Amino acid sequence: MSARKTVFLIADGMGDWPVEALGGKTPLEAADTPHMDALAREGMVGLCRTIPEGMPPGSDIANMSLLGCDPAKHHTGRGPIEAAAQGLILTPDDLVWRCNLVRISALEPSGVMLDYSAGHIDTPTATALVKMLQHELGGAGAVFHPGVQYRHLVVQPGRVKAAEAGLAIRPPHDILDQTLGPDLAAYQQCPELWRMVREAAALLGNGEHNASQANAVWLWGQGRPLHLPDFQERFNQSGAVISAVDLVKGLGQAMGMAVLDVPGATGYLDTNYTGKVAAALDFLQQGDFVFLHVEAPDECGHQGSLENKLRAIADFDAQVVGPIREGLRGMDAAILVACDHFTPLIKRTHVPDPVPFLLWHPEATASGIPHFSEAQAASTGLMLERGQDLLPWALERFAR
Template identity: 90%
Template sequence: MSARKTVFLIADGMGDWPVDELGGKTPMEAADTPHMDVLAREGVVGLCRTIPEGMPPGSDIANMALLGCDPATHHTGRGPIEAAAQGLELEADDLVWRCNLVRVSSLEQDGVMLDYSAGHIDTPTATALVEMLQRELGGTDAVFHPGVQYRHLVVQPGRVKAAEAGLAIRPPHDILDQTLGPDLAAYQQCPELWRVVREAAVLLGNAERNASQANAVWLWGQGRPLHLPGFQERFGQAGAVISAVDLIKGLGRAMGMAVLDVPGATGYLDTNYAGKVAAALDFLEQGDFVFLHVEAPDECGHQGGLENKVRAIADFDAQVVGPIRDGLRGMDAAILVACDHFTPLIKRTHVSDPVPFLFWHLDATASGIPNFSETQAASTGLMLERGEALLPWALQRSAP
């Protein structure tokens, strides 16, 4: 590999707040992270605001910013990003929804969101269910497209009125154990959409056709097709993205980056870490930049699992950061590490706090801080107020 390679490692949702059970430490502070700690001591550490003021703290917005694109300018919705990942051919006025397979107590005003992932349903089971929904419900009102695990898409044709585009449906991971009333009232403003949601629940509730935990669909994150500036045209580098989730793949594909599929990448604790690292290092034999994304800390944060979140952060350090550091050893390469947003265990959803980042390069000025954590990042006084500024900032400092 030639010099001046850059790897951007993202631990989705890694940031958190102090936890009583950890003696007031955050999961980052409690996890064993020797590789990130060394890079933090030898590199530059600070905070970055990945969520623009007034925008919701979602992974779509945050990762778009981390890839150098201003969400306030380019973001149209979560669904369109994932449609880009699937390479769907869309008309300019189509409306694309993210479609979760979920588990609810009932699809009634006082029903409760029990699980945004239907028990982390496996992809083959989910695909069969979405294909069944397409056969039974798909048509002029909605077209179902299967994705990965619980994450799928519904496309409404361009004739759909503006009312659907403006519906305020909350992400299902934001309303765990909360009642569905406000969202169902929003669906009901659009009879065609409400029919699809209601009839999908009837079909999924048929035990003879569905043995999984999924008993409803949740349509959210809607928007018109996505357009982003090209990565190589903007930064002059050949780049790639690696992730288990369509969100990251869609951002990469929309920017003209290589999308590297890794068998066994699940988006959870059992993901194929070694395969992701190998794919990154292989790409860098010819390419210049890799954006490697790990979903597990975020999933554990949504579940409220303290032990698992600490484990996910330690695994990220041991199985991603460490091997990447070893693979680049002796080279004039740069490593950038961050989370996209906080997913505090106490809230089980995203918040807009500025995220910690570290930037390591052979010529970087050493911060000297003892470890990589939210508190230590804040202590350096380095603050980037715009998330889309972080990547250009790092690439400029790692340039020859």
């Protein structure tokens, strides 16, 4: 077992564009981030393209890249990644859908996607609703599996028609305040799928049985079961992932990494930062590598909330980066920090811009930049064109 330790800290959706209300600064430039700033001054800083050209800028693709896997080769869909997190036993012919509980104005072409998270529905309420949907609609043709908060799964068992696998349904967080027409037309190409979506909306819209904001399901991100390279075999290190979201847990599970559950990890501003840090440092007593993911900046970007995004970035710095930095003090350790993609407040969804990253370790070449930001990262001239190269690049430089 190597004595060297590496922690990869991901602030999902932290990257952004200049904001007029901040005097032309980005939220990362404006937020209070003394720990990331110090690591950036003392370490190497650059940009990394986490979204391959022609692929959608989703967290599934971006985090797969950051874990060293080529999405163009391995990505089959978001649903299969989250199925891996739940440990679902699948056959090669199964089709797995991500199933959001959402709030829409109406299930008709002129209807609008109001909230991709149904008001950030809590997990117990959501679980009860998904179990109700399974009881009423599940069967040989589809099985509903509860997940966390608004994120759930539907599995269509083997021999599903190719038409369903190829449907182009937009992610709900990409179409906030937009009409549903193109997606409903896609659902209607597969009568059984369209029937399930319609009947789910009718059940969820019944106020007698549902007091939450969820009034529809949104099936998207479908694909066949996932297969990824084994992390230990590839990097000769024992690794773990820590996240509130099944997406990241599923990537770790598929790579044979330890998936560390932290009570109170919510994926939002109220997440258990302290528990995540403690789990990381505890694993590193024996293990080598931790991928610690924080979802809150992305959620705040989707909300379009400048106040909350500034808070999420500052909390990430104060409650994750700072304690990890202190916990590794005096050890032969490296800290890698990045976001997986931008979630600009003005767009309220993901964009494929190259993301800033920093690599700090005791012998790192100091960049000398004043603070960690998108513009400062671009100013160094260091650019990795393939996201899957960042982790091997960082481990190789630390090994020197």
